[in-house]
Amino acid sequence: xxxxxxxxxxxxxxxxxxxxxxxxxxxxxxxxxxxxxxxxxxxxxxxxxxxxxxxxxxxxxxxxxxxxxxxxxxxxxxxxxxxxxxxxxxxxxxxxxxxxxxxxxxxxxxxxxxxxxxxxxxxxxxxxxxxxxxxxxxxxxxxxxxxxxxxxxxxxxxxxxxxxxxxxxxxxxxxxxxxxxxxxxxxxxxxxxxxxxxxxxxxxxxxxxxxxxxxxxxxxxxxxxxxxxxxxxxxxxxxxxxxxxxxxxxxxxxxxxxxxxxxxxxxxxxxxxxxxxxxxxxxxxxxxxxxxxxxxxxxxxxxxxxxxxxxxxxxxxxxxxxxxxxxxxxxxxxxxxxxxxxxxxxxxxxxxxxxxxxxxxxxxxxxxxxxxxxxxxxxxxxxxxxxxxxxxxxxxxxxxxxxxxxxxxxxxxxxxxxxxxxxxxxxxxxxxxxxxxxxxxxxxxxxxxxxxxxxxxxxxxxxxxxx
Numbered sequence: 001x002x003x004x005x006x007x008x009x010x011x012x013x014x015x016x017x018x019x020x021x022x023x024x025x026x027x028x029x030x031x032x033x034x035x036x037x038x039x040x041x042x043x044x045x046x047x048x049x050x051x052x053x054x055x056x057x058x059x060x061x062x063x064x065x066x067x068x069x070x071x072x073x074x075x076x077x078x079x080x081x082x083x084x085x086x087x088x089x090x091x092x093x094x095x096x097x098x099x100x101x102x103x104x105x106x107x108x109x110x111x112x113x114x115x116x117x118x119x120x121x122x123x124x125x126x127x128x129x130x131x132x133x134x135x136x137x138x139x140x141x142x143x144x145x146x147x148x149x150x151x152x153x154x155x156x157x158x159x160x161x162x163x164x165x166x167x168x169x170x171x172x173x174x175x176x177x178x179x180x181x182x183x184x185x186x187x188x189x190x191x192x193x194x195x196x197x198x199x200x201x202x203x204x205x206x207x208x209x210x211x212x213x214x215x216x217x218x219x220x221x222x223x224x225x226x227x228x229x230x231x232x233x234x235x236x237x238x239x240x241x242x243x244x245x246x247x248x249x250x251x252x253x254x255x256x257x258x259x260x261x262x263x264x265x266x267x268x269x270x271x272x273x274x275x276x277x278x279x280x281x282x283x284x285x286x287x288x289x290x291x292x293x294x295x296x297x298x299x300x301x302x303x304x305x306x307x308x309x310x311x312x313x314x315x316x317x318x319x320x321x322x323x324x325x326x327x328x329x330x331x332x333x334x335x336x337x338x339x340x341x342x343x344x345x346x347x348x349x350x351x352x353x354x355x356x357x358x359x360x361x362x363x364x365x366x367x368x369x370x371x372x373x374x375x376x377x378x379x380x381x382x383x384x385x386x387x388x389x390x391x392x393x394x395x396x397x398x399x400x401x402x403x404x405x406x407x408x409x410x411x412x413x414x415x416x417x418x419x420x421x422x423x424x425x426x427x428x429x430x431x432x433x434x435x436x437x438x439x440x441x442x443x444x445x446x447x448x449x450x451x452x453x454x455x456x457x458x459x460x461x462x463x464x465x466x467x
Contacts, residue, residue, distance in 0.1 A: 022066030028193025192365030199362030
């Protein structure tokens with residue numbers, strides 16, 4: 001039976017799943033742009049200038065879509081989640097306001113210089129503006145992740161008459177899970193962007209277009225992933241230890257662990273049966289669960305049966321989402337390691353099968369990011385503030401028909417607007433890194449509505465990284 005609470009959760013999940021992709025991509029592309037322009041300041045070659053302007057257009061579109069979807073989300077706190085706004089607004093509201101006052105204002109101040117100031121300010125000033133926009137995206141993630149982490153591991157508060165009041169802002173902001181969840185999210189954004197950079201480069205190499213520029217981008221994406229993915233695995237392990245300490249029911253759902261045991265196996269695959277409180281078709285590795293989850297061969301892991309049924313999260317979504325996230329992470333790591341091997345052998349650009357693998361993996365970073373977010377949010381249920389406020393208490397008492405109508409409206413509008421935005425992003429990718437205007441010179445003439453570079457054979461310059 002459909003309820004207003006369930007539909008409100010579904011609506012928020014729909015909007016959030018769209019919204020999180022664009023800010024994550026802008027976090028990555030802003031840092032990527034700062035790197036490109038920094039290299040251009042040193043080398044002063046057309047290659048790096050063309051790459052900068054190409055990714056600047058991509059960033060601008062993604063940034064705009066992220067802002068639009070974020071504005072819509074803020075309204076839902078008042079319409080669909082009034083109970084949460086009344087109870088937790090004293091804590092969460094200021095954190096979100098700090099995001100506007102610091103991150104958004106910083107981005108807005110320097111975004112105009114970044115987008116339109118190439119011929120109006122000095123090189124160093126323009127580079128500074130790009131760095132400030134990148135810093136703004138990171139500050140935005142700081143405050144958003146602080147607010148969300150407080151909901152996962154609340155500290156520094158007092159409750160009076162059912163309302164949360166901050167008593168120690170330091171504890172509120174730097175709550176127990178924040179310092180590991182923030183870098184985990186930022187790294188996920190960087191990795192998602194690197195997969196797009198490498199995948200787009202592979203498309204150009206397969207088609208023999210922009211070979212010198214594509215060669216540079218692929219090598220940079222490859223080197224970045226080879227370094228960052230192992231770091232992300234370590235950070236992810238630290239997040240898991242925090243979940244075990246503060247949200248044991250979530251961990252039990254992630255692992256579909258029903259009874260509290262020591263020396264538990266690691267379930268590679270299973271079909272969780274919540275009614276029977278057991279797993280079907282389980283494929284498990286003995287002892288590995290305790291080793292991974294507790295860093296001890298015979299460590300104890302709590303089971304779901306230790307918690308009342310009305311305090312257990314759904315099992316299927318966290319269980320399968322987590323395995324999709326980890327599986328894609330391992331595939332991305334394998335792609336990077338194979339690329340390093342091919343790079344060393346001098347065959348990085350000549351293997352069409354390897355380049356096609358990059359193309360197939362373009363969305364993998366975003367899928368891993370989304371499934372990780374679903375693990376965090378669905379695994380927290382039935383709490384909106386862990387252990388203190390239920391989601392049912394946070395939801396506004398609305399007519400089912402009203403919530404259903406707004407949900408349908410959101411689905412239709414988002415598919416239309418963001419479908420068009422995504423189509424335009426693909427158009428920009430198809431156009432590629434065309435020659436960019438130099439200072440004091442007009443743009444390269446456009447013939448037939450699109451600048452084109454001649455097709456070139458599938459090869460790379462002798463030393464594209466040294467251009």
